[in-house]
Amino acid sequence: MNKLFTICALMVFSAVFSQMPSLDVENQKKHPVTLQEAKIETKILGNLATTTATYTFYNSGSRILEGKLTLPLPEGVSVSGYALDINGKLRDAVPVPKERAKEVFESLEKRNIDPGIIEKVDGNNFRTRIYPIPAQGSRTIKITYHQELKDFASDYQYLLTFANGTVSIPKFNLKVLINESLTAPKITENPDGSFAFEKIGNQWFAEISKENFTPNENLKIIIPKVNLSSKVLLQKTSDDKFYFAASVAVDFPVKEKTKSQKIAIIWDNSFSGSKRNRQKELDFLDAFFASNKDISVSFVLLNNVLEKTEEFTVSGGNWSALKNRIVDLKYDGGTDFGALKEVSGIEEYLLFSDGISNFGDLTIKFKKPLNSIVSTPTSDFNLLKLLASQSGGNFINLNELNTQSALKAYNKQPVTFLGFKENAKIEELFPNVGTVVNEPVNIFGIAAPNLGKLTALFAVGTKKYEVPVDFTTAVKVDNWPIAQFWAQRKINDLELNSTQNRDEIRNLSEQFGVVSKNTSLIVLDDVNDYVRYGITPPQELLAEYNKIVSRNKKEILEKRKNLLSKSFNITRELVTWWNSEYKPAEKKQYPKISNQSLGSNKDQVQDDAVYNTENERSARSEGKITLIEVESTEEYMKDFQNLQSSELIYQKYLENRSKYEKQVTYYFDISKLLFRKGDKVLSLKVLSTLAELDLENEELYKTISYLLKQRGNYEKELWITQKILEWRPFDSQSHRDYALALIDNKRPQEALDVYKSMLYQEYSDEVSIRDNGIEEILIMEINNILSQNKNVDASKIDDRLKANLPVDIRVVINWNKDNTDIDLWVTDPRGEDCSYSHKSTEIGGRLSNDFTQGFGPEQFLLKKAIKGKYKIKTNFFGERQNMLSGPTTIMAEVYLYYSDGRQERKIAVFQSQKVNKRESDSKILIGEFEF
Template sequence: MKKIVSLIAVAFFNAVFSQIPTLEIGNEKKHPVILQEAKIDTKILGNLATSTATYTFYNPSNRILEGTLTFPLPEGVSVSGYALDINGKLRNAVPVPKEKAKEVFESIERRQVDPGIMEKVEGNNFRTRIYPIPQKGSRTIQITYHQELKNSASDYQYFLSFANATTIPKFNLKVGIIENVKTPKILENPDGSFSFQKSGNQWVAEITKNDFTPHESLKVNIPKDQQSSGVVLQKASGDQFYFAANAGMNFPVKEKPRSQKIAIIWDNSFSGSKRNRDKELQFLDAYFADNKNVSVSFSLLNNTFEKPEEFMVSQGNWSGLKSRILNLKYDGGTDFGALKEIAGAEEYLLFSDGISNFGDLNIKFKKPLNSISSTPTSDFILLKSLANQSGGNFVNLNEQDTQSALNIYKKLPVRFLGFKENPDMKELFPNIGTVVNEPVNIFGISSGNLGKLTALFAVGNENFEVPVDFSNAQQTENWQIAQLWAQRKIDELELNPMQNRQEIKKISEQFGVVSKNTSLIVLDDVNDYVRYKIIPPQELLADYQKIVSQNKGRILEQRKNLLSKAFDKTRELKTWWNTEFKPSEEKVYPKIANQSTNAPVLAERSYSTSNAKVANEVYSDEAAVVKNSGAKITLIDVESKEEYMKDFQNLQSAEVIYQKYLENRSKFEKQPSYYFDISKLLFKKGDKALSLKVLSTLADLDLENEELYKTISYLLKQRGHYDKELWITQKILDWRPFDAQSHRDYALALIDNKRPQEALNIYKSILYQEFTDEISARDNGIEEILIMEINNILKQNKNVDGSKVDDRLKADLPVDIRVVINWNKDNTDIDLWVTDPRGEDCSYSHKSTQIGGRLSNDFTQGFGPEQFLLKKAIMGKYKIKTNFFGERQNILSGPATIMAEVYLYYSDGRQERKIAVFQSQKENKREDDSKILIGEFEF
């Protein structure tokens, strides 16, 4: 397989509407990819804006590169257009289900022809992958989204942040304000020359610069047109229209009663360190200046929910609590599943980004919870849901100054009750009864001429009326009111994403809006649109229909399942098991050849144990003698050779190690191996809680990264955190349902959680699931591992109903030795070697040994697994080794993580399992020192 250099470029928009991505390339002194050109075009109608950002990235190096661009969008904003340059011309993406987009993307990627994909990940964050960026060449992407502008009594405000933007070789910015009489007022100007000129019925401002560095952001106040009705229509079907109606709630604000005792929940997970703490403290300054005497229960949330600490604020003095917050350490993942109500609290203030990456929210607060967001990467939908369901308020510090935020917190929630006249309207958003902020845009579907209507709102027990004039509604053909409506509907549906999964997909695909369930994809070849049954963009539609017509509806994508191969493999395993092996005296074994013409070729390397030591006291049961036998397993602790480990070698207590870890972390913040190694070290010292906290921090390093999550799941399994193992593997399965290994990992976690019937059902579904040709080829041979595990469930659990498992898959196959290795990275080749007491190696090029050792298929491009079986062990010592044959560089997820499950007497009633988890030491090893000893059997 051709070696691909994969570099992860992470761009976080520095403020609410920042549009200039700053690429950060891990482990590189200089950025190998530069932003060559940025073009931003925004059109504004009333308080609705549509922005299209076009970025060109240049690769000055002599290598083909791959980049991943991740960026947040503000509350209520989603990507609704994406394009990628194909043969020098931008091609628009089309919507497909999220899991299908990823499956197609990875299938085509294996042919070295990458499509483009835009997907929504956790929170309101979006991700696109750019490949290939050719050597000395460039790639261009285009992103479109719609937003509602914030407004005051007299103005709408457009804000574009250029915070931390670097010099851009080619830069173009254009803003057009349509159908507005008064001159817009520029409050912040990127270079001083940006100004609006009247052109027909719109105001236009534009600058084009070379080697441009913005001096400040762009902030424009747009005077409201008092003659406008505030209603915009877009034709739907028949006599129906999509509408957007702006309703100003100019009725008196009512304040809620003040609480005497509050609970502050402070998210101090690792991602909490990325929040805007200054804004949060300013908010609390204002809060305690307004609520001078209050009792506070202060609780910390990370991967656990810590016991509350009590503080008394008197005469507005909250210095003790403030000092506690200022001195907090931020570490661990975030588990909303750990949240609990706090006794005596009259209301809650939750400071968090709302992204729970280590457990699911499972509580409804009985007292009002006010959720406070200060980072643009937040999960706004979850934070708003928590507030709305409990009767609290959502405070967005990203978009409000301190006093405005305090006013929002203090007021009684305002709820939308629909229209007084009960007109012929469909699909109103916000939903009737929903909490809204002032002012509100109401979206829906209606007939065109509704006349003068009255919108109803409730504050506490009092109702208010607001006139909305549809009689002078402005009809537009070039404004995507339909997509704005669709986005509001998706926002409502995503409050319960699993329950509304199909409906979200339907709306997202119909209107081309990226959601948790739908992505946008661009393919290079029209034949791939046909093969994967994806309707292409308009420019390819004629060719697509011609190919489909020529094939007369024949299914071009011949997806395959594993069932027939599983039947064959079961027969083969039975034959092997029933064979009597008689080793000869002569010990002449074949010379190991290069592994695969399709894999990266590395020189054959000799075995050395210089990078490992026997772990005498690493885990309590590693050297235990197996019950009722003379056999034993000894696992090896593969030591990290990272330079940072020298700072920990003489530290004795777990607490001192943890403090040193925090002290050094800024230097290794984006290096996953740092958290892996320190978590292992803390576990050896006996502090399981600190070890788990550091491990869970891996989940905070990236959004929806299956490679990091697989690493977490391996260590959770090894350490017996089976409930969390199940949650992590379920998340990976949600992201990658097209991947057989995702299903298998989840099934194994179900077994660990003593749910064998559910696990058996998952195994059965894997065999019947259909896979693309590329993924099927990648995982060729996995059915051998599945057959062993299916029959082990049946053998070990007599109460399991196996009647729905085909009899052709059933076999009683107990073995003395079974070893299975898995790894966390795709496109990676790691080999399992087992050397028997006679010195014979069982490996990828010598899969059968004279004493009956058997190795499964060699996995060179996926996540594994590889399996060694020996029915009858002979006396002596067996060595288990792994060889890192080749792997794709992926800086963000670090070196490959390997999990080896080592079994004695598998499926014969005396089954014992030990687990080793370690990382590739490839970066620190000589080419002639490639194998790692991970364990030994002794019979």
């Protein structure tokens, strides 16, 4: 049988509030991909800005690479434009539902076609995937985003950060245009001394073009306000109405809130907490305690659990004991906002976190004010805002505020927008009436023409204020994207409850081309692919697209199949197999397979038992499962071999972590070691850290779910598999993993419903081919639910899928990576191997289809076991290399007496070793049955 062996390198771009993406190429000694050219253009009107950044990356290596760039954007900002070069010309992306974009991208990638997508992942982070970046070739992308500039006294501030760039850029161009500013803008930070503004008509213009350029500083521009009155911009809608953006000048007296005597500080010390700007956080607390000199503090740590509360007393502003505790903190584990609880007796909370909860969902609504304090650009601003606004607290963004401004924001009573005084013909007003607003106050909406002079209402505490907004002097700016600003503001508001507002967010995102949690932007190479996948192309291809659709849509439209009809056939095939009698010939010799070297476990493995024909059909004896622990061969394990206690192991893990920070095997191996030592708490903390290594990475999450299942942590297994299903509903394996987690959580009826929907769901042609044969595994699992749970409602399951199929032995292997080929081998007591090249054995052993491209699974069944010893092995035939998620993780579920009253399961979870050879001795022995 032909086997596929795929090597795919992944390069990871990381940009932290930076216009210059820095490259990190995993597992490569040299960086084969470099930023060849950067062009940045910004247009500013009032306090609204649009930035377009165009990057060209060059691959000097000899292999095709897939690119991934993760770009954090400021609070309230979203990507609203994306383009990728196709045949040397930039092609604009179009909006598509997020999971659909990912499905199409991966389907085309399998055909070696070059799509590109940009999607929103956890927090306010945007990820673009580009394939391929050709060897000795380049790819260009263009990203556009809109933002509302921050208000500082009588000025607005625009900032481009270049993250202290040290890499020279061969071609660099920076251009800024400022409209209708009467006073010259001031450049307070200059990436190059020659960057300066000149007046051209009614615009201020600045531009530099450099070769082999390294920015010396960030770009910070101070723009004086045109005047202190309100200003309105209009853009016509498709009917007689207008989108409007009203910049409202407010100057309310600051009212400070009452000081609290007892507060709680919730400090996120998960692994990602180490990436926050802790100096800014400590500076804020210095100022806070200078202002709140005598106060009681309950201090509680949040990671994958909420740890025990510690009590501190601050007297005369001296908070040194608490400060030392914070300075000495270790950062580890995932983040579970589902663990948050209220602390009794406190008046107010201060939460220090990035707001990205990757190990549980927020479930609490705080009754006392909670102030969210954020110091990293990669944060989930919306979640932190939600926590603050729901409880009456303040949201404080230390990325944009200095210490004193942050303390002022904390101390003041929030300003609430109450709408317009007049009964104006205004629709879709944002911010919503009754919500807290920050300066600058920009009001967006849809309005009829000729609104006249209106009055905006605000409240600070019990005091109300009126601000005139004159629509008679509104300026029509049809060439300015007011509609996208409005849509972005509405989406930000809806994403505070993204699950509930999912459909509305998606509709808005698709209509206005704004990337959201539910909608991505995609670029395809060929117009026929737009037709095939039912995606409306950009304007340049629309005429050709419509022509093809009208001519032969049926021939080109994407083929999609469900699993149902094939499942009927496989059920009949399984029943025929189960009812067959197997009488092997006596004393037949089979070629032996040499054993995998097992290191310290070698003594656990005994020689193959000799088959005795007298016992072939004797009464069944009790079977026994023995799983072999697959030991890690990583060099770092030598540092742990003489450590006996879990505390010493954990300390050594923290001590060494900086060397292996992005190495998945490190967390995997140490978590397993701690679990074997009996420390479930520390083992889970280390395991959950895997969720912090990347955003929305299903391969890392599958690894986590396998170990959670093995250890019986079924509640968290369910949460993890549900997340993967949200990201990848187009994969049958995502549904199956979730259904199996439901079974583990004793929810068989819901699991049965998932299996049913899985059979009826339609899958893409590529996925159908990849997963050919998975029906056999699903039929066994559906019927196992029916046999083990007599009270479930099976009426919705077609009778043609029902069969009583108890077996003595069942083995299923699953793995966490696509484009991967792993083989299951089972050797019976006679020495006969059941494998991809020999799927049926003389004693009735049966192996399912060989999965060479996907996630598996592969299954071995034996109805009646003969006496003797059975060996279970896996072989790594081919796997994706150089991925952030590390080597492939395999989970083997091993059953005795599957689907009868004595069912027993054991689970092995392990990772591929560094060297994967194709010779027979590369097989890994993972377990044995003995009858």
